[in-house]
Amino acid sequence: MLPTPSTSHASFENIYEPAEDSYLLLDTLSSDAESLFLTKRFGSDEPLPVILEVGVGSGVVLAFVATNAQVIFGRSDVAALGVDINPFAAKAAAQTIDVALRDLEVKPITLGTVMSDLTSSLRSGQIDVLIFNPPYVPTEPLPATSAISDETMSNSHEVFERDSKLLELSYAGGVDGMETTNRLLEQLPDVLSERGVAYVLLCAQNKPEVVKTSIRQWPGSWKAETVGSSGKTAGWEKLCVVRIWRDVVP
Amino acid sequence: MKILTLNFLCCARKTCKSSPASFPLHPKEASLEQIETDINALFIKNILPRLDWEAMKTLTIELGLPALPTEPPSPEALEDPDSGEPSQTLKDLHQLLMETSIESGALRCGNCDHEYAVKEGIANFLLPSHMV
Numbered sequence: 266m267l268p269t270p271s272t273s274h275a276s277f278e279n280i281y282e283p284a285e286d287s288y289l290l291l292d293t294l295s296s297d298a299e300s301l302f303l304t305k306r307f308g309s310d311e312p313l314p315v316i317l318e319v320g321v322g323s324g325v326v327l328a329f330v331a332t333n334a335q336v337i338f339g340r341s342d343v344a345a346l347g348v349d350i351n352p353f354a355a356k357a358a359a360q361t362i363d364v365a366l367r368d369l370e371v372k373p374i375t376l377g378t379v380m381s382d383l384t385s386s387l388r389s390g391q392i393d394v395l396i397f398n399p400p401y402v403p404t405e406p407l408p409a410t411s412a413i414s415d416e417t418m419s420n421s422h423e424v425f426e427r428d429s430k431l432l433e434l435s436y437a438g439g440v441d442g443m444e445t446t447n448r449l450l451e452q453l454p455d456v457l458s459e460r461g462v463a464y465v466l467l468c469a470q471n472k473p474e475v476v477k478t479s480i481r482q483w484p485g486s487w488k489a490e491t492v493g494s495s496g497k498t499a500g501w502e503k504l505c506v507v508r509i510w511r512d513v514v515p
Numbered sequence: 516m517k518i519l520t521l522n523f524l525c526c527a528r529k530t531c532k533s534s535p536a537s538f539p540l541h542p543k544e545a546s547l548e549q550i551e552t553d554i555n556a557l558f559i560k561n562i563l564p565r566l567d568w569e570a571m572k573t574l575t576i577e578l579g580l581p582a583l584p585t586e587p588p589s590p591e592a593l594e595d596p597d598s599g600e601p602s603q604t605l606k607d608l609h610q611l612l613m614e615t616s617i618e619s620g621a622l623r624c625g626n627c628d629h630e631y632a633v634k635e636g637i638a639n640f641l642l643p644s645h646m647v
């Protein structure tokens with residue numbers, strides 16, 4: 266087992282605390298099957314891969330991927346960028362990554378974190394590996410996304426309200442838990458490079474089979490397969506990680 | 516944020532995406548920070564093909580940093596042919612891409628003129644709802 270990055274500096278009052286879903290992503294990305302797939306696709310004979318984690322939260326997943334790039338991609342020269350809508354998460358994740366890399370002799374390239382609604386601030390076709398552990402819990406339909414400020418507040422009631430909103434953003438997925446994930450899926454063909462691969466975490470209520478079937482119908486022969494799962498109860502996987510990609514034409 | 520990060524970002528407005536003027540974003544009143552790190556020649560060599568060279572040249576001019584060569588350097592130009600030591604070009608690139616970051620200021624879109632704030636090294640691309 267590869268070590269999990271420390272997130273002890275992060276405040277879980279307003280940042281998503283690493284949980285089963287985060288760990289499923291770590292295990293899936295570092296599994297033999299995925300490391301093999303990723304090393305074949307992005308190994309040291311290939312151009313340097315750029316990794317983006319959307320909804321980076323505490324940074325635990327991206328820090329893990331960056332520190333273990335040698336195992337996962339067969340090379341240490343990868344570039345890693347994180348985005349989140351939550352200003353506290355953007356700050357904490359940057360720190361998580363720095364701390365995780367501190368003692369590493371050959372460090373990957375850190376591109377830091379930015380505050381962004383999904384991939385809206387990214388140039389087309391630049392991302393080779395995209396990771397998303399979305400807000401996936403079915404809830405009431407979501408309001409339009411809006412910025413939440415991290416300005417210092419003196420009123421504890423205001424602070425509490427803001428922090429609840431931020432935590433809600435980390436889990437509330439709207440109808441079928443898919444509202445935010447669907448917006449991200451729509452962005453994939455634009456944001457991913459031709460060799461790009463996305464790993465998206467889904468829960469059973471998101472209807473993963475329906476999601477995969479619809480991706481396979483996108484123009485341009487897209488593939489979607491479950492490559493990791495956890496919490497099996499009575500034949501149902503509670504959580505799964507879906508890999509989304511196209512075959513690279515040599 | 517590193518100058519290198521700007522190579523991957525553009526204006527977040529949907530209507531700007533297709534305009535070439537939405538990339539690169541133009542730093543404004545940027546306060547820069549230098550953090551020394553060890554040179555890794557392999558990394559610089561491998562990141563070069565990922566760069567939009569014209570955009571990088573524009574950024575260095577706008578930030579008042581040492582000018583980049585007109586054309587992207589060949590891998591051979593990164594080390595001294597006799598000693599194998601890092602060449603000046605490699606040192607400049609390392610400093611620009613790996614060591615220089617924007618601590619605070621703003622990033623302006625060349626298409627819509629919207630400015631994105633950078634605070635404590637983190638750029639904020641969230642738009643007010645009427646601009647999305």
Ligand SMILES: C[S@@+](CC[C@H](N)C(=O)[O-])C[C@H]1O[C@@H](n2cnc3c(N)ncnc32)[C@H](O)[C@@H]1O
Nearest residue numbers: 281287320321322349350351382383398399435
């Ligand atoms: C389930 S948490 C995952 C956090 C972390 N990646 C992990 O695995 O532990 C979902 C994250 O997505 C972020 N998020 C929600 N909506 C977003 C949006 N529209 N754009 C960017 N990030 C968003 C939340 O702030 C939260 O950090």
Ligand SMILES: [Zn+2]
Nearest residue numbers: 526531624627
């Ligand atoms: Zn713009």
